[in-house]
Amino acid sequence: MLRSILILIISLLTIPVANAKQLAITLDDAPRKADGYFDGPTRAKTLIENLEKHKIGQVTFFATTQSLNQEGLERIGTYNKAGHIIGNHTHSHPNFLETELSVYQSDFLQAHHLLQQFDNFKPYFRFPYLREGETIEKRDGMRNLLQKNNYQNAYITLNNYDWYIEELFQAAVKVGKPVDMERLSKFYVDVLMASINYYDDMASKYLGRSPKHVLLLHEMDITALFIGDLARRLQREGWEIISLQEAYQDPIAKYQLDQPIKYNPGRIGEIALAKGQKKNLWHYTLDESYLEKRFNQEVLLMSDH
Template sequence: MKHYLLLLLICISPLSHAKQIAITFDDSPRKADGYFDGPERAQKLIQALKKHNIAQVAFFSNSLGLNAEGIQRLQSYSQAGHIIANHTHSHPDFNNMTVEEYAQNFLLADLELKQFKGFKKLFRFPYLRDGNSELKRTGMQAVLKKQGYINAYITLNNYDWYMEDLFQRAIKKGVALDFDRMRQFYVQVLMESIEYYDAMAQTHLGRSPKHILLLHEMDISALFVGDLVDALRRKGWSIITPEEAYTDDIAQYQPQGVFSYNPGRIGEIARDKGQKAGLWHHTLDEAYLEKRFAEEVLSIKLERVME
């Protein structure tokens, strides 16, 4: 009997703590006039994903960027087997709009993005702001349901976009960047936030759900996403597709209240379970990242970086 129970525990335990993660990129085709131009960024990103055996990611896209180059960039992602998804037309802030205004912006993107072979009816709210009143939140949920969309929430939040800003500002200033240090900074900061939110999930759910990582279509993503994937796999994570991730039970979760500023699905669940502080990991802070970038990447004082 003891041997049977031990075998049962061995079989069940890994499943309850399975670490699975889908990778998504917001804001494509994002402005590209820094280290890479748009076509270079797309090529590097596609190559990095293929090299590291990432069969599919999702690019949450703004149709306002669909000039000739932007269309070609999204076509290249689509042709490589990746998902093109809806992130509104112009990336508006729902907190400052009516449901009707916001829905029109969403529907315009839906119309424009259907041209891509890889288009899927997944919608992510820009800034993760899904309605700062119950009326707005339920109103937009009804629009998504009517149009056959899935609310493409995230579980793993971070400020990779601000790391990109620090990187591009240094490049523009002609700073001689140590790319090994930049790589380590990028990977370490993201791994810290990933592990934090996974621990929060296990606290409140009793398990590690199918996670969705929020990244952005940026130069540092193209440069270092492969290194991030390597770090994840060393820690026992497996990479799954976004569509598989949204089959998790938490996809059906309905938060008890509204957020003016949403931390992501794990933060929603944690708040409903009574957690009041720490819904945003400490790395989601611009001043904090400036300090770490200065110390870990540039090895110079912060005030010299920001002059």
């Protein structure tokens, strides 16, 4: 009898975990320019400390190898040694819309060879700007090259403009505008959660379920500062953070959009587009003027306060 009660209690305790929505965290553009609020080593140290403090687990950094000077090498080395995955984000971050296929392929391969030095390098490729080729020739040319080199297309499902929040923050720091860091954290987390929930709702509409998601972030100062605050909010709202490898076990990892598109909203947006949704494939928070207005209102400390 006691055994049965214990089993029942254990099963009840595990239900929330089993039903948790799941996402993997990825950070693009590493080692990204760092000459504002933090320098590169301080950003890396802060980010690693907050990932460990909040028990976030393994994340994936997508590296652009043209930034691997001595400091950049050390920064990626820090992430690598901490057990995080290093993926390919090209050598020079080209815009595929403005780049010939052969040039783009060479850029990808250059990064591929340079990234072999990291023990935790894995063959995941994140297209810069999420642009996968606007013609059949370019799209299929990269699909074939990825397949030849045993790469996974490192698609995302949860899109946002975190990079623009960083730009607003760094611009304020540069000219000495007072920034309320608590408000900045709240603004950052609120904006990200709004887009996360939007794309999860879109997934439920078209898939009938919440898939294993992939969150797009960037290797930036605000990420280092507030990744723990984001993780706490995710946990409160029923999310579980998983590895990228686990996320790509979801069936949508095998999905491929038939027609080439110029601008890619992410895998969930692709699926919605294929099922007939033409508008609102990007959440309303993915808008620079919207974010700037909220940043000025909610984050900057006004002189008359």
